[in-house]
Amino acid sequence: MADTATTASVAAASAANASTDAPPFQLGKPRFQQTSFYGRFRHFLDIIDPRTLFVTERRLREAVQLLEDSKHGTLRPGVTNEQLWSAQKIKQAILHPDTNEKIFMPFRMSGYVPFGGTIVVGLLVPHQKLASPVFWLWLNQSHNARVDYANRNATKPSPMSKFIQGYLGAVISAVSIGVSLKVLVQKANKFTPTTRLLVQRFTLLPSIASANICNLVLMRYGELEEGIDVLDGDGNCVGSSRIAARHALLETALTQVVLPMPVLxxxxxxxxxxxxxxxxxxxxxxLLPVQSLLCLAACGLALLLAISLFPQMSEIETSQLEPEIARATSSPTVVYNKGL
Structure with missing residues (x-):
């Protein structure tokens, strides 16, 4: 009788899964292939979905429990692949992959467009006094610093003192670069007022791109000193690599260069x-409502294009890493969380 009930449950679950277009669920694996840009684009479209900002604590607990049940093979009958993928989407959007701690809402990737887009509007609005762009540059880099820190590779502990040092260095460099370029443009008397306004808007691109890189390196410098964990094909940690940390920061720095282009x-x-x-x-x-809508749309597109350049779990050949790591595993490649 029990065997009949079990068979019926399995059949019901199979029928439910067959009724959806969702691929078979794989715990911890992306729903879409990460070997192509389009696959990463679709994957990160889920990650930045702002609807996950409104997920309740109860729904988050249910999603985490559903994934735990899947891990231990104790899923209740009738759970579909779509429900499992949805649960994993919620967990990935809210909890850090290394620490499993909740990321504060404004610093989640799903909060980047609504919170960061508002700051971009302030950056692009014409300013008459120098204090205004200084404020918006400070706010932008403060937000970026917290986003970088909240979504970093967290396999190694990082003291708050290093965060403060990195934050101060990042903000000072960002404001210095931005203000210097703005002053140079203001002193260019040969420009007409309209041309000067356009140039002022476009000078934000090199200033913010370079400031973003300074921000990133200073906020995550600890990874270069201590290395980051690299994992074999079975998910086992085989060591901490400074070389992998350099690759992670280089890939993330390239996204920081691409990110402001469409927005600015x-x-x-x-x-x-x-x-x-x-x-x-x-x-x-x-003008202001139209500019705000344009900035929010460009911010969403820019974020997707930038973070889709590389998979979050990047792969590197073991032979390129430190000799002690190459000796610790027989796997030809290992993976690491490059952060976002």
């Missing part, structure tokens, strides 16, 4: 064209 280039171009339309000339109060 596309909205000013579109807005400069829209400003000439009869609609906005007759209703100048619409």
């Amino acid at each position: 280039v596309v909205p000013p171009i579109i807005l400069s064209m829209l400003e000439k339309t009869a609609l906005l000339q007759a209703r100048p109060w619409l």
